[in-house]
Amino acid sequence: MKRLSTFNIVSLTLGFAFLYIPMIILIVYSFNESKLVTVWAGFSTKWYGEVIRNEAFLDAAWVTVRVAFFSATIATILGTMAAYAMMRRGAFVGRTLFSGMIYAPLVMPEVITGLSLLLLFIAIGLDRGIVTIILAHTTFAMCYVSVVVSSRLVSFDESLEEAALDLGCTPFQAFTSVTLPIIAPAVIAGWLLAFTLSLDDLVIASFTAGPSATTLPIKIFSSVRLGVSPEINALSTIIIGIVTVGVLAASVISKKQISRAARDAAMAERDD
Amino acid sequence: MLRAFTAIPYAWLVVLFLVPFAIVAKISLSDYAISIPPYTPTLDLAAGWEGVRAFFSELDFENFVFLTEDELYWKAYLSSLQIAILSTFLTLCVGFPIAYGMARAPEEWRPALMMLVILPFWTSFLIRVYAWIGILANEGFLNQFLMWIGVISEPLQMLNTNTAVYIGIVYTYLPFMILPVYASLERMDPSLLEAAEDLGCSRMSAFWHVTWPLARPGVIAGCFLVFIPAVGEFVIPSLLGGSGTLMIGKVLWEEFFNNRDWPVASAVAIILLLILIVPIVLFQRHEAKEREAGR
Numbered sequence: 001m002k003r004l005s006t007f008n009i010v011s012l013t014l015g016f017a018f019l020y021i022p023m024i025i026l027i028v029y030s031f032n033e034s035k036l037v038t039v040w041a042g043f044s045t046k047w048y049g050e051v052i053r054n055e056a057f058l059d060a061a062w063v064t065v066r067v068a069f070f071s072a073t074i075a076t077i078l079g080t081m082a083a084y085a086m087m088r089r090g091a092f093v094g095r096t097l098f099s100g101m102i103y104a105p106l107v108m109p110e111v112i113t114g115l116s117l118l119l120l121f122i123a124i125g126l127d128r129g130i131v132t133i134i135l136a137h138t139t140f141a142m143c144y145v146s147v148v149v150s151s152r153l154v155s156f157d158e159s160l161e162e163a164a165l166d167l168g169c170t171p172f173q174a175f176t177s178v179t180l181p182i183i184a185p186a187v188i189a190g191w192l193l194a195f196t197l198s199l200d201d202l203v204i205a206s207f208t209a210g211p212s213a214t215t216l217p218i219k220i221f222s223s224v225r226l227g228v229s230p231e232i233n234a235l236s237t238i239i240i241g242i243v244t245v246g247v248l249a250a251s252v253i254s255k256k257q258i259s260r261a262a263r264d265a266a267m268a269e270r271d272d
Numbered sequence: 273m274l275r276a277f278t279a280i281p282y283a284w285l286v287v288l289f290l291v292p293f294a295i296v297a298k299i300s301l302s303d304y305a306i307s308i309p310p311y312t313p314t315l316d317l318a319a320g321w322e323g324v325r326a327f328f329s330e331l332d333f334e335n336f337v338f339l340t341e342d343e344l345y346w347k348a349y350l351s352s353l354q355i356a357i358l359s360t361f362l363t364l365c366v367g368f369p370i371a372y373g374m375a376r377a378p379e380e381w382r383p384a385l386m387m388l389v390i391l392p393f394w395t396s397f398l399i400r401v402y403a404w405i406g407i408l409a410n411e412g413f414l415n416q417f418l419m420w421i422g423v424i425s426e427p428l429q430m431l432n433t434n435t436a437v438y439i440g441i442v443y444t445y446l447p448f449m450i451l452p453v454y455a456s457l458e459r460m461d462p463s464l465l466e467a468a469e470d471l472g473c474s475r476m477s478a479f480w481h482v483t484w485p486l487a488r489p490g491v492i493a494g495c496f497l498v499f500i501p502a503v504g505e506f507v508i509p510s511l512l513g514g515s516g517t518l519m520i521g522k523v524l525w526e527e528f529f530n531n532r533d534w535p536v537a538s539a540v541a542i543i544l545l546l547i548l549i550v551p552i553v554l555f556q557r558h559e560a561k562e563r564e565a566g567r
Contacts, residue, residue: 008376011369012385018366019392019446022403025413029406038411082281089274098278101285107552109504111521112541115528116292119538122309123295139288142281171273200396203506217398224398224511228406236399243395251387 030233047234060219071137072194079145114207128210145190152186300538301331335539356502359441367449375457393447432514440508449494456490496555
């Protein structure tokens with residue numbers, strides 16, 4: 001059973017080809033000299049120069065990064081709090097509503113979330129701009145964070161917290177000095193997820209952005225509607241590159257952490 | 273402390289999730305008006321109790337009646353459901369063999385294969401949809417390739433058709449199908465299959481009697497994860513679909529941004545939500561059952 005059958009090799013090859021060929025074509029043709037995207041006319045990096053000189057793209061990218069940073073940070077704080085409260089508290093009034101509100105945004109169509117938040121901002125007279133996008137992104141991202149953090153809390157040994165309390169910690173100290181360091185990888189993973197979701201979002205941002213703030217996906221979407229352009233290919237390649245480096249780095253870090261934890265456990269066992 | 277940990281996210285979600293829905297529901301019962309905001313009535317609290325009563329007496333279900341009368345909306349809901357169902361099935365057909373191959377691959381390959389599935393998931397959704405425009409266009413790569421090998425002599429119209437929408441959904445949602453199916457297949461003990469074959473099962477019947485039942489929880493989870501967002505999809509039909517592609521997410525968007533008819537857009541949203549509640553509840557039940565079984 002060790003050997004892969006032909007069927008499995010074929011299905012893996014075709015499957016990964018399907019997943020990657022479109023992106024490889026995109027990357028290759030971002031180095032195309034010609035303005036016609038589908039005709040190869042020689043190697044050139046001029047479209048990258050165009051992207052870097054394009055003020056509108058740079059402004060939008062800066063808005064996007066700021067929105068993603070703030071919304072991911074607030075969402076991580078709120079999501080971790082929510083996950084911890086759900087895990088540690090027994091029954092309380094409104095628990096069902098709370099858990100419903102945490103899960104609902106995960107499955108809600110984006111057009112509905114966007115529409116409803118926009119109508120809220122208009123009803124309370126909040127001007128649309130960076131702040132409203134941050135509020136909107138925080139709301140749906142905190143739900144993802146809370147799912148990620150709760151999955152870590154399930155396997156968390158509660159007696160460690162109890163020991164800290166017995167040793168005179170306040171509940172808050174026990175949380176910050178015992179629980180938080182242990183669940184930190186999940187919290188970081190939650191932050192990264194929230195950050196990426198925010199970078200990526202088009203629909204909710206389009207509803208909640210005002211004329212003063214345009215995010216990169218909104219900018220890309222409006223130019224993509226007019227067709228394929230080598231400039232967008234170059235911009236996409238840059239984004240794909242950043243994401244790839246980020247994901248690979250995150251996986252290397254977490255792998256190191258796991259192997260260190262395994263080593264520590266093995267050493268502890270030997271000492272016994 | 274636990275009280276504060278509950279209260280702060282709770283308050284946030286009530287204000288930014290629950291209240292907005294109440295507003296959508298309210299506006300769906302209002303009338304379209306050429307004003308700012310573009311609907312009546314607006315709640316006039318200054319008029320006191322009379323104002324509140326006047327406000328409620330003006331709400332009605334007119335927009336919902338309008339949705340049932342205008343063919344466009346019915347067709348859009350039905351065609352969204354149809355596109356979502358068919359593309360979920362196609363995603364399963366493409367994703368299952370990949371997940372199966374991954375689960376059968378040597379153990380030391382699996383983390384790398386997992387990485388290869390997850391990486392596109394982290395890459396921008398918009399960029400992945402955009403990549404297909406260049407492939408499917410009339411002068412695009414697929415047409416060039418097909419003409420080069422001589423299968424066709426004229427370029428096929430692929431972009432701006434429903435076919436392109438199916439390809440787009442399968443492509444972008446594939447990781448959501450592969451990951452849960454892989455998770456359930458990975459736990460499977462391959463000696464079960466050997467046992468079935470030793471007992472006289474053919475390969476095919478061993479698959480149906482052993483592998484399929486074990487994979488089913490992952491398949492169900494994957495199907496929900498693809499189906500639910502696909503129904504309300506907006507980006508894929510608007511970039512890859514044509515003028516004939518009716519999907520409700522696109523209708524809602526156009527109603528809101530192009531026609532500026534907020535009451536009808538809100539009514540469209542409410543109905544979409546009512547349609548999705550059934551699969552969402554089924555999905556949560558399924559997940560809860562799986563968690564129970566896992567314990």
